[in-house]
Amino acid sequence: MDSEQRKSALALIQQALPDLDWTVQAPKVKRLSRDFHWFSPVLKQQLENKQADAVVKPRSEEELRLLVQACVRHQLPLILRGGATGNYGQLVPLRGGILVDMTGFNQVCALGDGVVRAQAGIRLADIETVTRPAGWELRCMPSTYRLASLGGLYGGGFGGIGSINYGPLGAPGNVLSVKVMTMEAEPRILDVPAPQALLLHHAYGSNGIVLEVELALAPAHRWIERLDVFDDFTDALDYANAFARSPGLVKRQLALFAAPIPSYFSHLNGHYQATQHAVISVIAQESEGLCTNLLAKHRGQSAVRQTADEARDANASLMEYCWNHTTLHALKIDPTLTYLQTAFNYNNYRQQIIDMAALFGDEVISHIEFLRDNDGNITASGLQLIRYSTEERLNEIMQIFRNNDVKINNPHVYQIEDGKQGEIKSDVVSVKKCLDPNGLLNPGKLRGWEVRDTLTLDNDPLLLADQ
Amino acid sequence: MDSEQRKSALALIQQALPDLDWTVQAPKVKRLSRDFHWFSPVLKQQLENKQADAVVKPRSEEELRLLVQACVRHQLPLILRGGATGNYGQLVPLRGGILVDMTGFNQVCALGDGVVRAQAGIRLADIETVTRPAGWELRCMPSTYRLASLGGLYGGGFGGIGSINYGPLGAPGNVLSVKVMTMEAEPRILDVPAPQALLLHHAYGSNGIVLEVELALAPAHRWIERLDVFDDFTDALDYANAFARSPGLVKRQLALFAAPIPSYFSHLNGHYQATQHAVISVIAQESEGLCTNLLAKHRGQSAVRQTADEARDANASLMEYCWNHTTLHALKIDPTLTYLQTAFNYNNYRQQIIDMAALFGDEVISHIEFLRDNDGNITASGLQLIRYSTEERLNEIMQIFRNNDVKINNPHVYQIEDGKQGEIKSDVVSVKKCLDPNGLLNPGKLRGWEVRDTLTLDNDPLLLADQ
Numbered sequence: 001m002d003s004e005q006r007k008s009a010l011a012l013i014q015q016a017l018p019d020l021d022w023t024v025q026a027p028k029v030k031r032l033s034r035d036f037h038w039f040s041p042v043l044k045q046q047l048e049n050k051q052a053d054a055v056v057k058p059r060s061e062e063e064l065r066l067l068v069q070a071c072v073r074h075q076l077p078l079i080l081r082g083g084a085t086g087n088y089g090q091l092v093p094l095r096g097g098i099l100v101d102m103t104g105f106n107q108v109c110a111l112g113d114g115v116v117r118a119q120a121g122i123r124l125a126d127i128e129t130v131t132r133p134a135g136w137e138l139r140c141m142p143s144t145y146r147l148a149s150l151g152g153l154y155g156g157g158f159g160g161i162g163s164i165n166y167g168p169l170g171a172p173g174n175v176l177s178v179k180v181m182t183m184e185a186e187p188r189i190l191d192v193p194a195p196q197a198l199l200l201h202h203a204y205g206s207n208g209i210v211l212e213v214e215l216a217l218a219p220a221h222r223w224i225e226r227l228d229v230f231d232d233f234t235d236a237l238d239y240a241n242a243f244a245r246s247p248g249l250v251k252r253q254l255a256l257f258a259a260p261i262p263s264y265f266s267h268l269n270g271h272y273q274a275t276q277h278a279v280i281s282v283i284a285q286e287s288e289g290l291c292t293n294l295l296a297k298h299r300g301q302s303a304v305r306q307t308a309d310e311a312r313d314a315n316a317s318l319m320e321y322c323w324n325h326t327t328l329h330a331l332k333i334d335p336t337l338t339y340l341q342t343a344f345n346y347n348n349y350r351q352q353i354i355d356m357a358a359l360f361g362d363e364v365i366s367h368i369e370f371l372r373d374n375d376g377n378i379t380a381s382g383l384q385l386i387r388y389s390t391e392e393r394l395n396e397i398m399q400i401f402r403n404n405d406v407k408i409n410n411p412h413v414y415q416i417e418d419g420k421q422g423e424i425k426s427d428v429v430s431v432k433k434c435l436d437p438n439g440l441l442n443p444g445k446l447r448g449w450e451v452r453d454t455l456t457l458d459n460d461p462l463l464l465a466d467q
Numbered sequence: 468m469d470s471e472q473r474k475s476a477l478a479l480i481q482q483a484l485p486d487l488d489w490t491v492q493a494p495k496v497k498r499l500s501r502d503f504h505w506f507s508p509v510l511k512q513q514l515e516n517k518q519a520d521a522v523v524k525p526r527s528e529e530e531l532r533l534l535v536q537a538c539v540r541h542q543l544p545l546i547l548r549g550g551a552t553g554n555y556g557q558l559v560p561l562r563g564g565i566l567v568d569m570t571g572f573n574q575v576c577a578l579g580d581g582v583v584r585a586q587a588g589i590r591l592a593d594i595e596t597v598t599r600p601a602g603w604e605l606r607c608m609p610s611t612y613r614l615a616s617l618g619g620l621y622g623g624g625f626g627g628i629g630s631i632n633y634g635p636l637g638a639p640g641n642v643l644s645v646k647v648m649t650m651e652a653e654p655r656i657l658d659v660p661a662p663q664a665l666l667l668h669h670a671y672g673s674n675g676i677v678l679e680v681e682l683a684l685a686p687a688h689r690w691i692e693r694l695d696v697f698d699d700f701t702d703a704l705d706y707a708n709a710f711a712r713s714p715g716l717v718k719r720q721l722a723l724f725a726a727p728i729p730s731y732f733s734h735l736n737g738h739y740q741a742t743q744h745a746v747i748s749v750i751a752q753e754s755e756g757l758c759t760n761l762l763a764k765h766r767g768q769s770a771v772r773q774t775a776d777e778a779r780d781a782n783a784s785l786m787e788y789c790w791n792h793t794t795l796h797a798l799k800i801d802p803t804l805t806y807l808q809t810a811f812n813y814n815n816y817r818q819q820i821i822d823m824a825a826l827f828g829d830e831v832i833s834h835i836e837f838l839r840d841n842d843g844n845i846t847a848s849g850l851q852l853i854r855y856s857t858e859e860r861l862n863e864i865m866q867i868f869r870n871n872d873v874k875i876n877n878p879h880v881y882q883i884e885d886g887k888q889g890e891i892k893s894d895v896v897s898v899k900k901c902l903d904p905n906g907l908l909n910p911g912k913l914r915g916w917e918v919r920d921t922l923t924l925d926n927d928p929l930l931l932a933d934q
Contacts, residue, residue, distance in 0.1 A: 113689050114717075114753035135602055135686075139715070166714050172761075173715030173754050195760060216715065216753040219602075219686030222580050245843040247633050248606070248640030248683065250581075286581035286683040287640050293662060294639075347814075376712040376845050 001075060006096045009074035010053050017066055023055035032099060037089035039327050041338055042391050042412040047089045052079060052099035059104050068187045071098060071440060078183065079442045080205035082121060082152030085144035087324055089414040090156035090204045094444035102151055109212060115176065117214040120151025136217035139166040139174050143325035154213050155205045160323045161253045162218060163371040164244060170201050171374050179212035183436035196462045199431045204416055206442040207432035222285040223252055223308035225318040227268060229276040230300045233258055234354060236277040239298035241350060243281060244370040244378055250284035255322045258357065258366035261385065264330040265321055271303040280318045326367050330385050338388045343407040346379035352406055353380060363387050364397060417447045424448035430461040468542060473563045476541035477520050484533055490522035499566060504556035506794050508805055509858055509879040514556045519546060519566035526571050535654045538565060538907060545650065546909045547672035549588060549619030552611035554791055556881040557623035557671040561911035569618055576679060582643065584681040587618025603684035606633040606641050610792035621680050622672045627790045628720045629685060630838040631711060637668050638841050646679035650903035663929045666898045671883055673909040674899035689752040690719055690775035692785040694735060695767045696743040700725055701821060703744040706765035708817055710748060711837040711845055717751035722789045725824065725833035728852065731797040732788055738770040747785045793834050797852050805855045810874040813846035819873055820847060830854050831864060884914045891915035897928040
């Protein structure tokens with residue numbers, strides 16, 4: 001469908017549904033069609049001219065249903081937008097269409113003991129505002145939790161803060177079910193329990209419209225946020241690793257930043273020297289007493305220390321210096337930087353981290369996040385900063401990591417299978433075939449859809465026939 | 468000091484402290500001098516004729532202080548007794564003396580957010596009765612939690628239920644501090660923070676009199692207790708292992724029992740066949756939904772299912788079939804059995820479990836507990852049941868395990884270093900030298916004390932000079 005055809009389809013839809021909350025001014029639509037893919041110079045260039053034809057912010061499921069019906073009738077693409085904090089252009093429409101701002105769907109539907117069900121457009125921090133008084137908080141969330149939506153985390157995210165305990169969001173037990181609207185002439189509403197629900201996870205909204213997500217929660221602790229500094233990188237690594245690996249030291253977040261990364265933290269860097277390496281930890285109050293000894297043992301010094309309550313009141317959480325916020329703080333200071341996403345081997349990540357840091361020197365700067373993998377192993381991921389020269393060199397760097405048995409989750413690609421997913425998954429494509437038979441949801445992102453004729457597809461991947 | 472000398476010393480002490488709560492009738496003293504070391508036919512024989520000369524149950528710290536003073540003056544051994552649920556003769560006096568029943572010290576001293584401080588003689592279950600309404604429970608406890616005392620767990624225990632999350636009790640962060648009385652002519656009271664506090668852990672009360680223990684707590688969940696059965700042992704193993712290794716499946720306890728162990732559970736065995744293998748799991752309510760799929764995948768069936776509240780009300784928790792309760796249930800049915808304590812390798816415990824089960828056939832019956840080790844790795848320990856023939860064959864079996872890279876924590880020895888500790892630790896001996904310079908506490912248990920002249924001892928192992 002070319003631009004002219006889309007324009008006339010859009011006109012017909014607007015005519016049929018004039019009461020929807022439309023945004024059509026091109027600059028505003030373009031702005032809303034962006035996320036944080038500009039962290040990648042490669043994606044920045046590739047997605048520069050991509051945008052929606054219009055934006056709609058539904059006020060109700062009924063409005064969304066009418067819009068879906070209309071888009072199916074006129075074969076216009078539909079792309080979901082949450083908090084727009086993605087890093088891979090998850091929401092950037094590749095072939096125009098209507099961008100649906102989901103942030104009107106922002107209610108907590110049900111709060112149980114250790115379980116919450118909320119609408120996809122709610123901000124993650126707003127979920128915790130409801131759950132925390134009951135003693136619960138999110139099991140894993142990105143550093144963008146103040147802006148990021150639940151649906152965005154589910155549709156395009158991975159995990160983050162809390163993954164040191166619960167692994168990635170996709171690990172069994174973290175997501176319990178989703179409620180989905182199909183992209184059909186007569187849209188259906190489906191309740192999909194885990195594990196099938198996970199077939200819609202990290203699919204960028206390309207195989208169903210997630211309306212609600214039911215999450216298992218973590219018990220809340222009184223957290224202390226700390227930034228500790230070290231003159232020696234290996235000392236900092238070993239301090240963080242000792243904390244990560246001690247099952248009796250309760251934590252929510254643990255990250256290591258090689259110099260000069262801490263110097264990019266402009267609100268904090270008065271507390272230490274630019275040559276120092278840092279560890280940010282969020283640890284339970286009852287575990288903090290052990291820091292003194294552990295710090296002394298690894299020749300570290302306390303630089304910043306605050307309670308999570310203080311941090312929240314001041315909108316100054318150290319969690320907002322971790323995961324991809326690190327990249328953001330760095331790019332604000334030095335826009336020539338970009339980043340990697342690497343997964344070290346759980347069996348020898350310590351040595352790999354040291355080796356890779358030594359191998360690249362100043363060109364690749366270690367930012368290491370500690371987490372559990374899907375099998376419960378404690379391991380480390382890198383969101384290394386890269387002094388960017390060319391796309392060719394960037395690919396070369398990634399190849400060198402792979403050659404050293406460090407997995408690359410390439411953040412410089414916009415197709416789902418080229419990133420974390422790693423390969424075409426026929427089950428994920430089967431879901432799209434069932435819920436979006438015309439291929440209208442976020443077209444161009446799911447490579448498997450383009451080659452669906454070569455795949456063996458399941459007619460009922462969500463086991464709906466069993467319900 | 469021979470029996471006659473002890474008798475006259477005892478007479479002098481009784482004369483000086485007539486108001487203490489004395490037990491002196493030999494049969495009663497003998498009964499109080501027993502624990503569950505009879506699980507081991509070796510220890511049963513070795514400790515058969517060992518007992519205290521008298522038992523005292525102090526009503527106050529002042530009474531205990533007077534008793535300590537008197538014992539030091541007359542050089543009479545003093546041995547601490549908690550719930551008497553130990554398995555290695557921890558409390559059995561090797562050289563007579565006064566057995567101190569600590570169960571009068573049974574108060575919770577302070578409950579904070581995630582922290583409790585309680586007296587050594589309190590039963591573990593009674594601590595939870597206080598902490599649970601505040602949303603907290605014990606991080607790790609033996610299956611004997613209804614009888615076992617806090618001081619007993621600290622002085623002679625390891626961990627157990629909850630160790631799948633927090634590792635052994637001795638892992639950093641689980642114990643925060645202890646309050647200790649010294650065994651001196653003028654007894655001192657010391658507050659010893661972790662990590663130094665751990666030098667008194669698992670020392671059988673041989674290097675200090677622990678009066679109070681401060682523990683970090685775990686947030687309470689609504690737990691579900693399940694017993695699921697499998698026709699195939701590997702299916703049962705893989706089910707348990709999948710549960711153990713999934714970071715998003717929240718659990719407190721996970722154990723695997725090869726047939727015919729489940730048939731020894733006489734209150735449960737109507738729910739399954741004697742040929743079936745069982746997995747007992749204690750899982751969070753919010754995680755239970757995933758069992759159906761996981762069970763089906765591993766060809767398992769639900770046999771028993773109850774909430775922890777129901778179990779508590781009925782005094783019928785499935786936790787009391789795990790850890791060394793398994794051994795107890797088995798020995799009740801077949802007194803010719805005994806047991807092992809093995810630590811599999813975290814890197815290949817699944818294969819080791821299968822191999823060792825195949826190697827010994829019916830002679831060694833797999834009872835496997837899943838837990839985290841001190842470095843946060845998920846791994847497995849065995850409390851295998853043994854069809855006992857001779858001590859020689861028992862030692863041969865243990866050697867075969869060692870030859871297959873499975874560590875043995877020998878439960879058939881009464882000296883501290885021969886069991887879990889594995890070697891003489893000069894720091895532990897240094898503590899005894901400082902707090903019990905006359906070697907009166909539980910004499911004969913700490914091998915390192917006998918050879919103290921050959922060790923380099925620290926004059927201040929608890930860093931008291933820094934306080």
